[in-house]
Structure formats: C-alpha cells, structure tokens
Amino acid sequence: MLLLKKIFFILLVQQVALVYCDIKAQTSGSEIAYLQTDRTVYIAGESIYYKLYILDTATKKRSVPSSKVGYIILRAVNSTPSLKIRVNVNEGMANGSIALPDTLTSGVYQVIAFTSAMRNSGEESFFHKEITIANRFDKSLDFKLLKGNKDYNLTHIQSLEPLIKLDKPAYGTREKVIVHLAKTNCKANVSVSVFEESKMPSTYKSIVETVNDSSVAQKTKRVTNYHSTESKGKILRGTVVDVKTKQTIKDAVILLSCVDTIPNLQYAVANSNGLFQMLLSDYYDGKELFLTIKDAPENNNWKILIEDEFAQSEKWNPLLNSDNENYREFIVKSQNIVYINKSYKLNEDANDKQLIDVKSVCPQFYHCPVVTILPSDFVPLPDFLEIAVEILPQVRIIKEKGKYCVQIFNDLLRQYDRRSPAIFLDGVYVDDIDKIIGLGSEQIKKIDVIDVERAFGDLVFSGVISITSKANEMINTKPASYSVRLKNDNVNTGGNLVAVNPNTLHNPNIPFLKQLLYWNPNMELNGTDDTKFEFYTSDNLANYSIKVEGISEDGTPINASSGIQITNKINSTEK
C-alpha cells in the first residue's frame, strides 16, 4: 500500500511539473508587437513616423533579450505589399520614419508589424493597423474607406493614463504650446504625437488593448516550422529541395558569400527537413547574396528555396464603404498643405537618417598570409588555364569527363591534392570553375593562393585560390542551377521629426502649415516628476489630438489623449 502511495505521489508530481513546463514553453519566447504611428491619414510623399514596441507576452515588458529585428509591411487592399521594411529593435523598441512613395494610389492601406518569432503563433498574432493614404494628384478621390471603427470590448484593462495638462484649451497661430504630462508611478518610455484630427475611420487596437488581449498568448499552436527568435540579427531561412522528386535534401552544405575585396564565407547544414538558417549580420545589409551548395552532385536537380521573411499567407479583405464624402474636405486640405509645403520646401522636417553604430565584421575565409600574384607583372596570358601553367606553379587545372578540375600541390604529400580548393572570384565562392577559366591577364587584377589544407569551421579545403578581377566579373556571372542570388534588404534608418520654431523662419510671410505639430518617439517618464514638452502651432486652423502611448518598466501600458484647438481668434501674447 505504501509503495502504491509512493508511485501515486511521484506520478502526481511528474504530471504537475509537465503542466508547468508546458505553460512556460507556450509563453516563453512569444512576443507582442505594437506600432504607434504619428497619424492615420497621409498624403503620398509624406513620411510615416513610427515607434515599434516588442513586448514579452508573459511579462508584458519590453522584451530586452529577445528579437532584435522587426518587420513592417504596408499593403494595399489587394494584399500587394507596397513597402517592406526591416528595423533594428533595441531594448524592445525601434523608431524612425517610412517615406511613402509619391506614386501610391489613394486608398486604405494596412500596416503590419511583427517579428520572426511571432510567426510561431500564427499571422493573427501580428499587429495590424489600417491607415488612409491619398495620392497628392488624385482629384477625383473616389476611393473607398473603411466601414466604421472596430470596437474591442476588453474587460479588466489595466493601464496608466497620465493626465495631459495644458495651460489653455485654445491657441493662436505660431504660438508656443507647453504640455505637462502628469507623473506616472514608475518609469516609462512613451511616444507622443500631436496631429490634426481627421475623424477618418481607422481600425487598430490601442497599446492597452494589444497588451491586454490575452488571446495573443493563447493562440500558440502546434509548430511545424519553428522560427527562431532573431535575438542576434536577421536570420535567412531556406530549404534545399530536389525539384524533380520534390523531396527535401538533408545534410546539404549551403555556402553564402558576397562581393567584397576579401574572400568571405558562411555556411549552414540543412537539417532532416532540408531546412537551413543563417545569421545575416549587418555586414550583409544591402548586399547581393550568393548562395550555393557545396559539392552538389553532377546532374542534380537541387534547388535552394529562400523563405520570404515578409510573406503573408492571409489576404486582407476589409469591409469598405464607398461613401467618403464626409472626409473629402479633409483629404483635399491635406493635399493642399502638402502641395504648399513642397512649393515652399517646408517639408524637410525629418532629420538625417539615424546613425547606426555599425560594427559589421566580414566573415573572412582566412586570416593568414597568402602568396599574391599580379598577372600584370607577367606577359599577358589569354585565360586562367595559361595563367595556371605559366605563373601559378602550385595550381594545376585538368579536364576530367569534360569538366575542369582545379588541384593544388600538397607539399606534405608531394603530389597534387585531388580534393578541390576553395575558389573565390571577387570574394564570392565560385560554384562553377568555368566562371574563372575564361579570365585572363586582362581581366584579373590579382590572385591570392594558399597551398596548404585549410579549415573553415568543420569544412576542409585543399587550399584557396582567390581571384580579384578588375571589373567585378562576378556580378556578370550566371548562378548555377543549384545556386541562388538575392538582394538583402537594408535596415530602415529613417529620421525623426524636427520641431520647427515658426518665429525663426527667415521669411515670416511664407505659410507655415502643419498637420503634425509634434512627434517624439522616445520620451522618458521618470516616475517622480511631471514631464514637460513644447511645440509650436502652425497657421493650419484645426482641432488637434495629443496622443501619448507607451509602456512602463513594469509592463503596464500607457495611453492618454487630449486635444487642443488652434484658432486665429486669439490674440497671442507669448509668441
């Protein structure tokens, strides 16, 4: 009986532990994204100022050790992405601006913000916000708007609402406005926007609703294709497949390099599902990536399929209302303001691109002395075959079964190594030797040779031949069937709004019209005192909203709003 009791107790403890582990596994690593934008209505050509928060689902705090990369998509009603933006997330926050192309058609757009780790919870966990964009030259304005605002009925919402204190409710034009934000109980980081009220429909959850929507945490479902948290940088994901048999190839070695003066390499090994992942450091930002498979068998049908990190499987079909008559006046006014500002060149509010502390390190293939040969020191030779014979004594090129093979003389074995060396052209690992065979003294600037066996991680090569061409020949080559070339995107480094004092304008007679009076994505609330900020009103007479959103150190969302009126009936004394 005692033994039975003991077994029963052990079983109980084990089961409780399993439940605990499961709850922890579901919540750990999952994130919430929230994107605050300065406004919800824009004219094509303007900038969207944004602040992205990445919060931990369990603690609701800014997820400091988690994702370092955030993705923002702007897509139209037909679900075609108009803009894809990658941002660097630092301490759970990112901010900047997105320049809207002048060519965007008028209509409703959806902004989606997410991290790679959020894909594990499904696309429904991504942050979605609908905004309206009107083309500057669109006179008909016959686009459809969203049907009303969506209501989120959330109960027991816990949030901080700091009081926004103004010295008066109405201000004159070009007048200084001083706003006091009442103290909160703890330190917090908020973003503040002061913009003209549009009353145009826009559906999105506020930060309070996003944070308190527990459904996000509960939506964790069976993960078949796990996405690692991009805690160190962007992760390139792909699969190696046999296009004929449609089977995935396991244990394939995928090599990544890019055009540079230094031979560079990174590799990954495909897992049992043919999936591979590579960390793309900032070194790869904006560069063309060359991916190939090491020692791919002859006549193979292997292919590298790269996952699109911005891909959205769910279509966006909003309920639209054809009647936009009520808002036509506001849009026309906005178009005119943009037109006037463009004419007077007053739209250059955004400061220069944010400086990013780039510590990019090239993944060099070797860090040792090499033998350098300059073909220009010798008589001109027509191709690499001749170069190998005449000026590269340690290199031999032979033809086997109609294919060229490059071999390096191994000093220890006193013979040519049958294994292939690593061959680089303009820093890129060459997937086909034919690409270098045709290069002669005219094309080649220098050749670096290492004639000893080299290790690069677990990969071993019989040596290294690195060719630097005079005119970046690698760019003009065609990738082999099992290779792929793709352009890596750049990190968005858009600047922030610079508040202009209208009284310092060189010509006071030019119109000073603004719909966005103030935008500060990084306002620190110290938790002990009121926080003060100031801005100037413009000649645009309207009602403005002051919107404060953010998150406190303890994970409590902050949401406050107020309004001011700008009128010309006030005889302002404090200009």
Added chain:
Amino acid sequence: MKRYIYLLLLMICISTNAQTNVVTIVPKVDSVFLSKLTGGFFYEKKQYIGDQFFNNDWANGDILLSTGVMIYDKSLKYNGLFDELIWLNTFNFGKFKLDKSFIAEFWLKNISGADIHFKQIKVSDTSNVKRQCVFAEVKVEGKLSLYIQRKISVIGSENVYRNGVLYNYDDIQATPRYYIKLPSNHYLMLTKLRRRAFLKLFPEKKKDIAKIIRVNHLNIKQELDFVRLIELMNNEVVL
C-alpha cells in the same frame, strides 16, 4: 475522500498533458550561428626530444576572436615551439593551427587543476628591431602587467637510432620569456629571473622594490614569487 481528490487531480493533470500541443524541439540558435574557426593544417613533426606543447593532452578551451566573438569548448593545445594554437576538430579529427591574427585571447581549462589564460601581445623581439605578436600567459594585469610567453626553443640536436635507422632529433626545452607591461604600454623583457636584472629595469624604484622583496621574503628566481612581486608592486609602488 482524500484519495478521490488526489485521483481527480491526477486525472486532470494527465488529461491536460494529453492535450499539450507544443512539443517542439527548439533549435538552439547559438549552436547554429557560431563564428567559424579558420586555420591551416598542422603537421606534427615528432622528431624532438622534449615537449613542444605547453599542454601535451588536448585541453578544453575557449577562444576570444579578434572580432570580439567568443567560441567555447574546443579541443586545444598550445605549441610553444611555433607559438601556435592547435585545434583538434572533433568532427573530422583534423589538427589545424588557427590563424593567429584571428585570435585575441584563449583559455585552456583544467591544466593541472587551473584555467590558463593566454593573450596575444605585440612585443619587440630580442633584437628590439621589429615587433611581433606572441601568445603569452596572463599572470598579472594592472598598472604593471606580467605576461609569460611559454616559449620552447631548440637548444641542440642529437642523432638517435630507431629500428636501426639513424634519425636527427632536436633537443627542445622551455625557455620562458617574461614581459612586463608598463603603464605607458611599453614592454620590458626578462629571459631569466634574476634579482639584479629585474632591479635594473626600475632604477628609480630600486629601493622600494628591494624592500618589498626583503619584507615579503621573496625569491624571485621562482616564478610564483616573481608573480607575487609584480602583484605587490602594483599595490605598493608608485609607478
């Protein structure tokens, strides 16, 4: 009643776990994205009388790369004869001398019960003409730092008969070099630990140093006492 409550609790737990949907082996990112070590094949010539390695057995070690990235748990040996760090790739069992310029520091773990820290320092050679990078054991770091290069030198050669064949073997022996880094970042070098030679390096502080040696009963011919002296000098002597 109590038994039924326990049974009910157990049933709830089992049924909850039966519905668990997240049973995924999460790939560990760090293991996938580690920086790669680079090096050339190391051919180990064995015709030496004496040990060419600082540690004859492969030691578990960590490496700090010049890029600031740490690489953990690699099988390492430090070769004092060639001043090279040798890596045993346990994946293909190849021995590679790691590219020196890629390594800033490394730690050999559990060598006679202690972790030994090596650092690459740039010092002048004996001729004092050109500067070279060497791996040296970090003993003291402070205002005055002490680094010991665990150099192994060929001191002669012997002809040895093995299975009726005459071989020429090199005699090798440990010839450590002691580098003292001054606050001005200049290095002073000692090839032998001698009191007089050491005091000559600090003519202005000679009396203070002699006093420290006397008071603490240090025999600086012994490496341990010499290390202790540098530590005491850091605390007691105004440099």
